[in-house]
Amino acid sequence: DTGVSQDPRHKITKRGQNVTFRCDPISEHNRLYWYRQTLGQGPEFLTYFQNEAQLEKSRLLSDRFSAERPKGSFSTLEIQRTEQGDSAMYLCASSATQGHFQYEQYFGPGTRLTVT
Amino acid sequence: GQQVMQIPQYQHVQEGEDFTTYCNSSTTLSNIQWYKQRPGGHPVFLIQLVKSGEVKKQKRLTFQFGEAKKNSSLHITATQTTDVGTYFCAGPTSYGKLTFGQGTILTVHP
Numbered sequence: 001d002t003g004v005s006q007d008p009r010h011k012i013t014k015r016g017q018n019v020t021f022r023c024d025p026i027s028e029h030n031r032l033y034w035y036r037q038t039l040g041q042g043p044e045f046l047t048y049f050q051n052e053a054q055l056e057k058s059r060l061l062s063d064r065f066s067a068e069r070p071k072g073s074f075s076t077l078e079i080q081r082t083e084q085g086d087s088a089m090y091l092c093a094s095s096a097t098q099g100h101f102q103y104e105q106y107f108g109p110g111t112r113l114t115v116t
Numbered sequence: 117g118q119q120v121m122q123i124p125q126y127q128h129v130q131e132g133e134d135f136t137t138y139c140n141s142s143t144t145l146s147n148i149q150w151y152k153q154r155p156g157g158h159p160v161f162l163i164q165l166v167k168s169g170e171v172k173k174q175k176r177l178t179f180q181f182g183e184a185k186k187n188s189s190l191h192i193t194a195t196q197t198t199d200v201g202t203y204f205c206a207g208p209t210s211y212g213k214l215t216f217g218q219g220t221i222l223t224v225h226p
Contacts, residue, residue, distance in 0.1 A: 033213065042204050042216030043159060056213060091158060102212045104149060104161035 004108035006092050012114045013082055020078045021111045025094030032075050033105060034067055035091040043091055049075060050097070082115045089113075118143045120207050122217035130225050135192040137220035139205035146208060148181055148188045153219070154201040162190075162203075195224045 005024045013019050025032045030051050035043035046065065047057045051072040064082075069075040079086055089112050093105040119142040129135050139148065147166040151159040163172055165181035165188060172179045178191045188205055202221045206214040 031212065035216075040218070040221075042206075042218050043214075045213050045215065048213055093159075097212065102147075102208055104164055105159075105214065106161065107151075107158040109158050 004092055004094055004106050006090075006108040006111050008111055009109060010112050010114075012116065015084060015115055016081055018078065018080045019082060019113065020076055021090055021092075021113075022074060022076050023092030023108060024074045025092070026106055027073075029094035029096050029106070030072070031095045031097055031102075032069055033093045033095070034075070034077050035093065037089045037091055037110070046077075046090075079113075082113075084115045087113055087115045118207065118209055118215045120205060120215050120217040122205060122220055124220055125218065126221050126223070128223045128225065129195050131197060132194050135195050135199070135222055137190050137203050137205075137222075139188045139190075139217055141186045141207050143207075144185050146185075148185075149206045149208075149214065150179060150188075150190055151204045151206060151216075152201050153204065157201075159204060192222075195222070197224050197226055200224050 007022045033048040034046040036046055037043045045058050046061055047067050049069040052069050064080045067077045089110045091110045092108045095105045096103045121140050123138050147164055149164045150162040152162055153159045163179050168185050169183045170181040176193045180189045202219040204216050204219045206216045208214055
């Protein structure tokens, strides 16, 4: 399977615990994105990488959230001291770029986080 | 910041009826992308429109990009039960991230 993969698919955690999600993008893609989606809403941008560089982080993202893409391949998203409001689907997507032109994004299946 | 709005939020149709969803951006877009998300699934890319006034067709789906590059529409002719899902438009910022609309949820009754 050469699509975007995410692990785990589901995560249930207690409030205050830390969680980490992994995303493996399509190998030829240099851009990797993290989104959060809640019921009835479109994906909300969290952060994105071009190769290993984190180029932008949403102003809505608290300091409890951190993401890495250490070798420009897979990425991890960590949430520290989880809160019930963090419950959502966390989506990863990847895309190719050519100059300033951005191609379509390919989404992974997502990680559904439930904070109890 | 950039805002992308879609209407309607919900649309219920009988199988065979047509369906249209509209997308409006608060800023001029370099291009617009459309995605479909099936219930329980993840967004899947449908199409990208780049040129002012562009119209593209995919079988029963027709996509339009406005002359001012601030609005777009998706029209489905003769809906089928396989068309069920949420349709999102998304506009890129100058840095490449996508701002998604809230989506239109399409329900098709057989």
